[in-house]
Amino acid sequence: MTVLGSICLWLAFLLGVWGALAGIVGGLSGRSDLARSGRHAVFAMCGALLVAVFALEWALFHHDFNVEYVAAYTSRNLPIFYTWSALYAGQKGSLLFWATVLSVFGSLAMALTPRHNRPLLPYVAGVVSAVAAFFISVMLFAWLVPPHTSANPFDRLPYTPLDGGGLNPQLQNPGMVFHPPMLYLGYISITIPFAFAIAALLSKRLDSDWLVAIRKWTLLSWLFLSIGICLGMWWAYVELGWGGYWAWDPVENASLLPWLTMTAFLHSVMIQEKRGMLKKWNLGLIIGSWLLSIFGTFLTRSGVISSVHSFTQSSVGYFFLAFLVVAGVASYTLYAKRLPLLEAETRLESMISREASFLFNNLLLVGIAFAVLWGTLFPILSEWIVGVKITWGPPTFYFVNIPLGLALLALTGIGPLIAWRRASVPNLKRQFAVPVTVGVFAALIVLVAGMREFYATVAIGLGAFVLGTVTQEFDRGARARHRQYGEVYVLALGRLLARNRRRYGGYIVHTGIVILFVAFAGMAFKTETEATLRPGESVSLRSPYGYTYTFTSLGLSQYDALNRQVTAAAVEVRRDGKTIGLLNPEKRQHVDGLGRPTFQPSTEPSIMSLLREDLYVVLGGVVNGTEQAVFRFTINPLVWWVWYGGLIVALGGLIVMWPGGGSPAVKRSQAGYAVRLVGEK
Amino acid sequence: MRAARRHGGTAVGSRREFLASVVVGLVTVLPPYRPAAQDSLPGAGPSGRLWDPDRAGRPLPPVTAADNDAALQAIEKQIHCTCGCNLDVYTCRTTDFTCAVSPAMHARVVALAREGKTGQQILDQFVRENGVAILMAPPKHGFNLAGYFVPSLVIVVAGAILTLVLRRWARAVPAPVAPRPSAVAASPEELERLRRELDRLSV
Numbered sequence: 001m002t003v004l005g006s007i008c009l010w011l012a013f014l015l016g017v018w019g020a021l022a023g024i025v026g027g028l029s030g031r032s033d034l035a036r037s038g039r040h041a042v043f044a045m046c047g048a049l050l051v052a053v054f055a056l057e058w059a060l061f062h063h064d065f066n067v068e069y070v071a072a073y074t075s076r077n078l079p080i081f082y083t084w085s086a087l088y089a090g091q092k093g094s095l096l097f098w099a100t101v102l103s104v105f106g107s108l109a110m111a112l113t114p115r116h117n118r119p120l121l122p123y124v125a126g127v128v129s130a131v132a133a134f135f136i137s138v139m140l141f142a143w144l145v146p147p148h149t150s151a152n153p154f155d156r157l158p159y160t161p162l163d164g165g166g167l168n169p170q171l172q173n174p175g176m177v178f179h180p181p182m183l184y185l186g187y188i189s190i191t192i193p194f195a196f197a198i199a200a201l202l203s204k205r206l207d208s209d210w211l212v213a214i215r216k217w218t219l220l221s222w223l224f225l226s227i228g229i230c231l232g233m234w235w236a237y238v239e240l241g242w243g244g245y246w247a248w249d250p251v252e253n254a255s256l257l258p259w260l261t262m263t264a265f266l267h268s269v270m271i272q273e274k275r276g277m278l279k280k281w282n283l284g285l286i287i288g289s290w291l292l293s294i295f296g297t298f299l300t301r302s303g304v305i306s307s308v309h310s311f312t313q314s315s316v317g318y319f320f321l322a323f324l325v326v327a328g329v330a331s332y333t334l335y336a337k338r339l340p341l342l343e344a345e346t347r348l349e350s351m352i353s354r355e356a357s358f359l360f361n362n363l364l365l366v367g368i369a370f371a372v373l374w375g376t377l378f379p380i381l382s383e384w385i386v387g388v389k390i391t392w393g394p395p396t397f398y399f400v401n402i403p404l405g406l407a408l409l410a411l412t413g414i415g416p417l418i419a420w421r422r423a424s425v426p427n428l429k430r431q432f433a434v435p436v437t438v439g440v441f442a443a444l445i446v447l448v449a450g451m452r453e454f455y456a457t458v459a460i461g462l463g464a465f466v467l468g469t470v471t472q473e474f475d476r477g478a479r480a481r482h483r484q485y486g487e488v489y490v491l492a493l494g495r496l497l498a499r500n501r502r503r504y505g506g507y508i509v510h511t512g513i514v515i516l517f518v519a520f521a522g523m524a525f526k527t528e529t530e531a532t533l534r535p536g537e538s539v540s541l542r543s544p545y546g547y548t549y550t551f552t553s554l555g556l557s558q559y560d561a562l563n564r565q566v567t568a569a570a571v572e573v574r575r576d577g578k579t580i581g582l583l584n585p586e587k588r589q590h591v592d593g594l595g596r597p598t599f600q601p602s603t604e605p606s607i608m609s610l611l612r613e614d615l616y617v618v619l620g621g622v623v624n625g626t627e628q629a630v631f632r633f634t635i636n637p638l639v640w641w642v643w644y645g646g647l648i649v650a651l652g653g654l655i656v657m658w659p660g661g662g663s664p665a666v667k668r669s670q671a672g673y674a675v676r677l678v679g680e681k
Numbered sequence: 682m683r684a685a686r687r688h689g690g691t692a693v694g695s696r697r698e699f700l701a702s703v704v705v706g707l708v709t710v711l712p713p714y715r716p717a718a719q720d721s722l723p724g725a726g727p728s729g730r731l732w733d734p735d736r737a738g739r740p741l742p743p744v745t746a747a748d749n750d751a752a753l754q755a756i757e758k759q760i761h762c763t764c765g766c767n768l769d770v771y772t773c774r775t776t777d778f779t780c781a782v783s784p785a786m787h788a789r790v791v792a793l794a795r796e797g798k799t800g801q802q803i804l805d806q807f808v809r810e811n812g813v814a815i816l817m818a819p820p821k822h823g824f825n826l827a828g829y830f831v832p833s834l835v836i837v838v839a840g841a842i843l844t845l846v847l848r849r850w851a852r853a854v855p856a857p858v859a860p861r862p863s864a865v866a867a868s869p870e871e872l873e874r875l876r877r878e879l880d881r882l883s884v
Contacts, residue, residue, distance in 0.1 A: 242768065242776040249767055348850040356847055363839055371832030378828040379814075386824045391761045393769065393817030400832055530775060532743040535729075558732050567737040589736045601738035603777040620778035621741040625734030630741045632775045 002067055002154040005055030009154070012048035012099070013140060015041045016133025023126025027119075027203060035122035039110050042125045045132060046103035053100050056093060056153050060086050066160040069093060069153045075166035076593030077563040082167050085177045088184065089167055091301060091316065092139065092153035097181075098297075099135040101188045102128065109192050109217070117213045123199030124192070131191050138319045145315040166563065166598040169590050175235030179228060183255055186225030187293040190258060192217040194290035197283055198331065201338045206279070211272060214286070216657060218269075222262045223653040229255050230646030241603040241618050243528065243634045245642060248397040253376045254296030257369050261289040264365035267358050267415075274420065275355060276345030281362070283342065287331045292369070294324050299376075350422035357415040364408045371400050402455050406462060409517055412510050413439075413466035416473055434472050439465025456521035463514040470507045470514075477504070501655050508652030515645030522613075522638025530620075534628045543613055543635045550574040551583075551617065556627045565589040569619045569629055573608060581608055585619035585631070614639040738779060747791045756800045757790055760807055761817050769817050 023038025025031070056069070060083050065071040073086040073093070088094040106128035113121060142151035170176070193214035200210035232252065233245035246252060265285040271278045298320035348355055375392050382390045417431040443461030451457050474493060477500075481492035497504045525544040533539060533553035540550045554570035567587040573580050583606040590598045608615040613635050620630035731737060747753060757771035764782035766773050770790070774783035793803045807815045819825040 240776065242772050244772075247767065347853055348847055350851050351844070351847055359843060359847065360840065363836065363843055367832065367836035367839065370835060374832050375828065382819075382824060382828070388824070389812060389814040390819040390825065390828075391814050391817055392819070392828065393761060393767075395759075395818040396828065399818070399829060404833070404836065528775075530744045530748050555729075556731060556737075558736060565733070565736045567731065587737045589738075600779050601736065602779070618775070618778075620775070621739060622731060622734060622737045623741060623743050625731050625737075625740065627729050627731065628743070630744055630778070 001055040001058040002064070002156070005052045005059075006152070006154045008048040008052040008055065009096075009136060009139060009152070012045045012052065012103070013133055013136040015045040015048060016129045016136055019045060019129025020126050020133060023122045023124075023129060024202070027122035027126065027199070035125075038122050038125040038129065042103065042106045042110055042128055045129065046100075046107045049096070049100040049103050049132075049136075052096060052154075053087065056096060057084065057087060059154075060084075063164070065162075065164050066156050067153075068155045068157050071157060071161050071164040073164070073167055075164040075563065075598065077591075078164075078167055079172075079562060081174075081177060082172050085171070085180075086167055088180050089171055090153075092151050092155075094180070094184070095135055095139050095151060095316075096153050098184060098188060099132050099139075101184060102132045102135065102191055105189050105192050106132065106195075109195070113213060117209050120196060120199040120203060120205060120210060120213065123202045124195040127195035127198050128191060131195075134319075134323050138316050142315050142319065145318055147315060149315055151316050163592040163594055163596075166590060166592055169564075169588060169599050169602040170239055172590075173235055173239045175231055175238060179231035179235050181228075182224050182231055183228030186221050186223075186228050186255075187258070187296065189217060189221040189224060190262070190290045190293045193221065193286050194331075197286045198334065201283070201334050204338065204341060206338065206341050208273070211269065211282075215269070218262060218265060218286070219653065219657045222259065222266060223650065223657065225255065225259045225262065226646070226653060227650050229259060230643070230650070233646075234643060237639070238605065238607060241605045243526070243605075243616050243618075243632075243636060244523070245639070248375070248394045250376050251296070251300050253372045254292075254299045256372055257292040257296065258289045260365050260369040260372070261285055261292060264362045264369075265289065267365075268362050271355050271358055277348070277355065278359075279342040279344065280339060283335060285366075287335060291324065291328050291331070292373075294320065294327065298324055352418065352423045352428070354415060354418045354420045354423075357411060357418050361408070361411045361415055364404060364411060368401060368404050368408065371404060372397070375400060405517070406455065406458055409459065409462045409466060409514070412513060413462065413469040416469055416507070416510075431472075435465050435468030438468035453521070453524045456524045459517050459521040463518045466510060466514045470511055473507055474504065497655065501658055501660070505652050505655030505658075508655060509649050510652075512645045512648030512650075512652055515641050515648060519638040519641035519645055522641070523636065525637045526634065528632060528634040530630065530632050532623060532628060532630050534626075539631075539633060541633055541635055544637050545612055547575050549615060549633075549635065550577070551631070551633050553627075553629060553631070554582075556622065556629060563590055563592075565591060567619070567622070569617075569631070571606070571617055571631070573615060583608055583615065583617045585617045587619055587621065609640045611640060613637045739781075741778060747794075748787075750794075752800065753787075753790055753794055756794075756803050757787060759804060759817050760786065760790070761815050762786060763811070763815070 019038050019041030021038075022034045022041060026034030026036070026038050058064075059067045059070050060074055061080075063070065063074070063076055069090060069092050070086075073089045074083055078086070086093065088097040106125065109124055109128070110121060113124075139151045139153065142149065196210050196214045196217070200206050232255065236247070237243075237245040262285075265282060268278050268285065269282055272282050298317060301316050301320060350356070375397050378392050379390050382388050413435060417428075417435065419427060423431075439461045442464030443457055446457055446460050451460075474496065477496040478489055478492040481487050481496055482489060485492070487495065527541055527543060529539065529541055531539040531551075533551075535553055535555035538550050538552040540548055542548050550573070552572040552574070554572055556567060556569050558565070558567050560566070565588070567589075568584050569586075571583045571585065573583055585606040586604040587601050588604055589601045592598050603618050603620070605616055605618045607617075614637075616634040616636055618632040618634075620632060622629050734740070754771050757774075758769045760770045762768055762770050762773040762780065762783045763786070764773060764780045766776075766780065766783075768776065768783075770783045770786045773780050774787050789807075790803055793806055798806065804816065813819055819828070821829055
C-alpha cells in the first residue's frame with residue numbers, strides 16, 4: 001500500500017503542477033479546453049491524495065512498522081481513536097493531511113460554485129493546484145535541502161522494529177483528535193477565498209460576484225479557526241496540567257493572527273456590500289489572512305522560534321519561507337496593479353456612522369494582530385538588531401494586548417448602536433442610554449462587592465454594556481415584529497433571528513465574545529497551593545467567592561490500562577464541610593506493546609468544573625515510593641464559561657452561515673449595491 | 682526387611698533431611714516475606730508503600746513552606762525556565778513535575794532569599810548569571826521599549842490618520858440638497874421618527 005501511496009503522491013504533484021498551469025493559462029488566454037482541464041485536475045489530484053491518505057492509514061492500522069512514520073507515531077497497543085489521529089500527529093503526515101484537505105476544499109469549490117461565477121473557476125483551480133502542489137513538493141523534495149531530512153510519510157526503515165514508539169502521551173487526549181484537524185481546516189479553507197480573490201484580480205472581474213462567492217468560505221474558515229482555537233485551549237487546560245489555557249506560545253499566536261484578520265474582513269466586507277467602499281482593504285485583508293495562515297505553518301514547522309508545539313526542526317522551514325516570500329510578493333504585486341480598478345463607489349458621509357465605527361473596529365483587530373505578531377517576532381528582532389537575546393513571555397503580551405482587547409470590546413458594543421451613513425445626536429442618545437447604564441451599573445456592583453482588579457472591573461463593565469446593546473437590539477426587533485405582525489414575543493424573537501441570520505447571528509457571536517472576555521478576567525483571581533498529603537491528610541483553599549474547599553487524600557492506587565501504567569490518587573473534595581465529590585489525578589507511564597516505557601511519566605489532572613469555578617488537582621509524584629503524595633491544588637474561577645463562550649461563538653457563526661434567508665439573486669443584488677467597476681455603466 | 686526398614690529408617694532420615702533442605706532451599710530461593718501491601722485507610726497512620734514507585738515518576742521531596750511562599754512564587758513567575766518549556770519557573774515546576782531544571786532554579790531562588798536578598802536583587806542575580814533572556818518580561822528600557830510600545834503607538838498613529846482621512850472624506854461629500862417643498866410636509870418630529878425607523882430597519 002505504501003508503494004501505491006508514493007505513486008499517488010507523485011501523481012498528485014504532477015496533477016497539481018498541470019492544474020496550476022492549465023487553470024491560469026486557460027483563464028488568461030480564454031482557452032476553454034485548458035480551463036476545463038485545470039478544473040478537472042483539481043478533482044484528479046483530490047482522488048490521488050485521498051488514495052495516498054488511505055494508504056498511510058492502512059499502514060498505521062496494520063502496524064507496518066517498517067514505515068518510518070508508523071514506527072515513530074504509533075504502537076501496537078495505541079487505541080484506534082489515536083491511531084487514526086497519528087495521520088496528522090507528525091510533520092510528514094500533517095503535510096499530506098493538509099494537501100488532501102485543500103484538494104477536497106478545492107473540489108468542493110469547483111462543484112458548488114454557482115454558474116454565474118464559473119468564469120472565475122479556472123483561476124481558482126490554478127491557485128488551489130499551485131498551493132497543493134507546493135505542499136506535495138515539500139513531502140517529495142525536502143530531502144534535497146540541508147539538513148537533508150525527508151518529509152515523505154511513506155519512507156521505509158532499513159529494518160522492522162517489533163513495535164513502534166507510540167504517540168506522545170499529551171496527544172492522547174480527545175481534544176487532540178479534534179483540535180488539530182479543526183485548526184487545519186481553518187488554515188486550509190482560507191486558501192479558497194484567497195484563490196477567489198486572486199481569480200478576481202487576474203480576471204479583472206472585480207465586481208460583487210467574487211465577494212458573494214467567498215462569503216460562505218470565509219465564514220467557514222473563521223468558524224473552523226474559532227472552534228480549533230477553543231478546542232486547543234480546552235486541550236491545553238485538561239491535558240498539559242499547568243492550569244491555564246493560553247500561554248501566548250508562538251504557535252498559539254500563529255493561529256490567532258488569521259482569526260483576527262478574518263474577523264476584521266467579516267466586518268469590513270459589510271461596508272463593501274452596503275456602500276461599495278473598502279474594496280482595496282478587503283482584498284488586502286483576504287490576501288493577508290492567507291499569508292498569515294502560511295506564516296503560522298512556517299512557525300510551526302521551521303523551529304525558528306522555540307515553541308512547545310513545534311515539529312522537529314527540518315528543512316521544510318526553508319520551503320515555507322521561500323513560498324511565503326514568493327506568494328506574498330506575487331499576490332501584492334498583482335494587487336497593486338489592479339488598485340485603479342478598486343476605487344470606492346461612495347464616500348463616507350459622517351464620522352458618526354456605522355461605517356466609521358467598523359473602520360475603527362478593523363483598525364483595532366488588525367492592530368491587535370500586529371501586536372501579537374510583533375511580540376512573537378520581537379525576540380528575533382532584538383537578537384538581530386541589538387544582539388540581545390530576550391524572552392517575550394505572557395506578561396508582555398498582557399501588557400500590550402489587554403488594553404487593546406478592552407477597546408475592541410467597547411467597539412463591539414458601540415458599532416451596532418450607530419446608524420449607517422449618519423447618526424443624529426437624538427438617535428445616539430436613544431441608542432446608548434440603556435447599554436451605557438447597564439455597563440456602568442455592572443461595574444459599580446462589582447466595585448461595591450470588593451473587586452479591585454482594574455482590568456477585570458473594566459472587562460465586566462464593558463461586557464455588560466455589550467450585552468445591553470445586544471439585548472436592546474433583539475428587544476427592539478422583536479417588539480417591531482410584534483407591533484407589525486401581532487406575533488407573540490418569543491415567536492417574534494425566533495423569526496427575527498431566522499429572517500436576518502447574518503445580523504442577529506452576529507449579535508450571538510458578540511454575546512459569546514463577551515462571555516469569553518469575562519471568563520478571561522476570572523483568571524485574575526486564580527488561587528493555588530502545593531501540598532504533600534498522606535492518606536487522610538487534608539489541605540484547605542479559599543476561593544474568591546468565599547468558599548473554603550478542603551481536599552483530603554484518600555490514598556493512591558496503581559493499575560494497568562491499555563497502553564499505560566497508572567498511579568491514581570483519590571482526593572475527596574468538601575466545600576464548607578460538605579462533601580461535593582471525588583477527584584482522581586493520575587501519573588501515567590505509557591508503555592509499548594511489549595511493556596517497555598515509551599515516554600517520561602506524564603500527569604493527568606483531575607478537574608471538577610463548577611459554574612463559578614474549576615477545582616484543578618495535579619498529582620506531582622510521591623515521596624520515597626510511599627502513598628505520601630505531592631499535589632498541586634488550583635481554583636480557577638469562571639473557566640467553564642470559556643468553553644460556554646466558545647460554544648456560543650460557534651453557534652452564532654453557524655447561524656450566520658446557515659443557508660437560506662433570501663435567494664442568491666437577492667443576496668447578489670444586495671452585495672451589488674454600489675459595487676461596480678469604475679467607469680462601468 | 683529390617684535392613685529394608687533400616688534402609689527405610691535411613692530413608693526416613695533422608696526424607697527429613699530432604700524436607701529440611703527443601704525448606705532451607707525455598708527460604709533462600711524465595712524472596713523474603715513481605716506483609717501484603719494494603720491501601721491505607723484515611724487517618725490509619727503511616728502511608729503504605731506503592732507497588733511500583735517507578736511508575737509514579739521521579740521521587741519528590743515533601744512540599745516545604747518556601748514552595749508555597751507567595752513572595753517567592755511571584756519572583757519565580759518572572760523567571761524563564763531554561764528547560765525549553767517556554768514557561769516560568771513556578772509554572773514549570775508545578776506542571777508535570779518531571780522537569781529537573783525548574784526545581785533547581787527554585788532552590789536557587791530560595792537560597793538567595795535566605796541570604797536576605799530582595800525580589801529585585803534575586804532577579805538581578807539571575808540576569809547576571811544567565812543574561813536578560815532569563816526574565817519572562819524584559820526590562821522596559823532601551824530597544825525593549827519598542828517591543829512594549831510600538832504596537833500601541835502604531836495603532837494610535839493609524840487611528841489619528843484614519844480620523845483625518847475620514848473627516849476629509851466626510852467633508853468631501855456634498856452637503857445635502859435642500860429638500861424641495863413637497864405636497865405633504867413633515868414636521869421635525871415626524872422626520873426624526875422616520876429616521877429612527879430607518880435606523881432600526883438598517884442591517
